[in-house]
Every structure is written in structure tokens, then in C-alpha cells.
Amino acid sequence: MSDGIDIMQGSDAGAQAPAPLTCPVCHQPVMPEYYFCPNCGANLRPRPLPTDIASQIGLYAFSIILPLFVFIGISKWQGTRYYRSADPKEHQIGLIAWILLVASTVVIIYLMYVWTQSLIQSSISSINADMSL
Numbered sequence: 691m692s693d694g695i696d697i698m699q700g701s702d703a704g705a706q707a708p709a710p711l712t713c714p715v716c717h718q719p720v721m722p723e724y725y726f727c728p729n730c731g732a733n734l735r736p737r738p739l740p741t742d743i744a745s746q747i748g749l750y751a752f753s754i755i756l757p758l759f760v761f762i763g764i765s766k767w768q769g770t771r772y773y774r775s776a777d778p779k780e781h782q783i784g785l786i787a788w789i790l791l792v793a794s795t796v797v798i799i800y801l802m803y804v805w806t807q808s809l810i811q812s813s814i815s816s817i818n819a820d821m822s823l
């Protein structure tokens with residue numbers, strides 16, 4: 691915990707040279723501008739997100755289009771109409787559509803849960819890596 695001075699080690703080696711950092715995984719010296727350790731490939735810091743105009747337009751366009759697709763998808767869904775049909779075959783089709791909808795929703799919720807958990811875990815482990823420097 692108390693040996694966090696590794697970061698400052700050798701900072702007087704040259705005025706223009708950036709202070710060397712130590713890889714949290716293999717403890718080899720790495721340059722502060724590196725995103726990955728050249729020795730073991732460990733992720734040293736997150737890549738900056740692109741902020742150029744093309745990336746911005748793409749994100750904004752997707753933000754506008756995505757809810758429209760969701761709305762069109764919901765409004766076009768015929769599952770309830772099939773399910774309520776007096777015809778046994780149409781009713782069965784509606785039932786299968788409902789089962790698929792529920793199963794897909796459960797899978798998406800599960801994947802979101804797993805994704806959120808891995809995000810929390812990776813942020814915890816990166817905090818731990820910072821503490822152990």
C-alpha cells in the first residue's frame with residue numbers, strides 16, 4: 691500500500707523525458723503514454739473515445755434512429771393479435787411469438803446484468819491495480 695512512490699522513481703533522469711511508470715501486472719517499466727504494456731500486454735489505461743466530427747455525427751444519428759426502430763418494432767409486432775385469434779393455428783403462432791419475446795427479453799436482461807457486472811469488476815480491479823503500484 692505505502693510503496694506508491696514507484697510512479698515518481700527516476701523522474702530526475704532527464705528533464706524532457708516523462709517519468710517512467712511500472713506495469714501493474716509484470717512490474718516492468720512502461721512509458722506513461724502507452725495504452726498497453728509492451729512486455730505482458732496488460733491494459734494500462736482506457737483508450738480515449740474518438741471525438742472527431744464523423745464519430746459525433748454517427749453517434750447522434752444512431753441516438754435518433756435507435757428509438758425509432760424500437761417504436762416501429764413494437765408497433766408492428768402482431769403477437770397479441772395472433773394470440774387472441776379464435777383460429778387454433780393463429781393462436782399457436784401467437785403463443786410461440788410470445789414465448790420467443792419473453793425468452794429474448796430474459797436473455798437480454800441477463801446479458802445486460804453480466805455486462806454490468808463485468809464492468810463493475812473491471813473498474814474494481816483497475817482500482818486495485820492502482821492501489822498496488
Ligand SMILES: [Zn+2]
Binds near residue numbers: 717
Ligand atoms: Zn506488463
